[in-house]
Amino acid sequence: MENKNTTILVVEDDENLGKMLSDYLKVKGFEVILKRDGEAGLKGFIESEVDLCLLDVMMPKKDGFTLAKEIRGLKSSVPVIFLSAKTMEEDLKMGFQSGADDYITKPFSMEVLMLRIEAIMRRINQIEDNLLHKKEFDINEYKFYPEKQLIIRGDFEKKLTSKENELLRLLCMYMGNVVDRNDALNMVWGDDNYFNSRSMDVYITKLRKIFKEDENIQIINSHGKGFKLLVD
């Protein structure tokens, strides 16, 4: 089953606090990956599909800010919450500017933590919501109008069927990122059974044909995972 779970990477050198955070978040239904220092943290990030990072600022081997920068290098959209001592608060405020970031000063209550996490998740959901209702997407030289079920490049115009349309909309929403096969099936076909899956493959072929003139547009398969729309 494709985990649409929210996975949180927790990097905290204090063993007690780390365990406590991990347990609490697991109870709340999150997948948790717990690491004790910056280096292990980076490995943890690479190995899993992390949705959100909870990073201690002061840690051995590699501090939280540095780790955050490295993570951003790998996937720029991952939101990060920093954990730090109260005494460093002023310092912290200037330490990051990315809109996805947030911070909490120790000591903190689990409720406060949950508020921050929920706030971030909502921010992300809102972004996705906007994408869902976006009027037009740019796919290199093509314009895609989901509401009109239409693709245009110069004189070229192509009406899309509803399945083509919804599938392409999804790919555009996650442009550059892999859309999970089962997620796509559930969203477009309403069921992720075998036959719909094959049907989707047929539609991927159709979409590829539409864009075959343009070498810079590719729909790439990620074996066993799904597809991504890539524009060079």
Place this chain on the structure above:
Amino acid sequence: MENKNTTILVVEDDENLGKMLSDYLKVKGFEVILKRDGEAGLKGFIESEVDLCLLDVMMPKKDGFTLAKEIRGLKSSVPVIFLSAKTMEEDLKMGFQSGADDYITKPFSMEVLMLRIEAIMRRINQIEDNLLHKKEFDINEYKFYPEKQLIIRGDFEKKLTSKENELLRLLCMYMGNVVDRNDALNMVWGDDNYFNSRSMDVYITKLRKIFKEDENIQIINSHGKGFKLLVD
């Protein structure tokens, strides 16, 4: 009580609370679909004609906000009530802006829940009622007067037959959104049998002919779903 035909999707991971909600709502005459997590919730929504969603915010696999977003993607007009812990109240208030949304903090009484549900249903009925009795619709440069069964653009005037009129009224009420084929049949023809369905296709053709002068007005078919009136 006219709760008979209203189907409520309840997604709640706490088994006791879920059962309790379900039983209570059934006693009140609602159809209830109960699911225990976000993924099952989405499937439940796809499988049935859901009129209203009652979603726990914090759930395993997929949280309530994410689920709501996906449901909105499938049918943007479905009202959602979120269930969440008291401690997150302030946070919640800002978390959603859709007029159809509402929230309740745990613990709550069943009476409070019923009040919320009734309020939402009243709001929806009122909106539909207003649209139903709307005196005129703007369809790009055309004016459509359902009561007069008349369409006007400049000199051009076209009297509509009652079937044309009711079908166009429906399309206008859901302007930009797909009107479900069977819904339309039941509303305009009173029965969604095969022959009425073919009859409706004939009327769609008639309506298209009326607007064929104007490239910006389209009646688009959504295969296997229905039709939408789209004005660019």
Place this chain on the structure above:
DNA sequence: TTAACCGCTTAACACTATTTAACAGCCTTT
């Protein structure tokens, strides 16, 4: 009263969208 008309339904046929099937090729694991 009958002929013309009108609104709607039914039939017929062409066409389109989607699913299913079949087979070839590819990726990952052992």
Place this chain on the structure above:
DNA sequence: AAAGGCTGTTAAATAGTGTTAAGCGGTTAA
């Protein structure tokens, strides 16, 4: 490198739609 599952592609079968025109019952006007 062989096996098995996953993907790519094409073509067929099925299901849904678009359009035109004939048919049918009811109303209107000579």
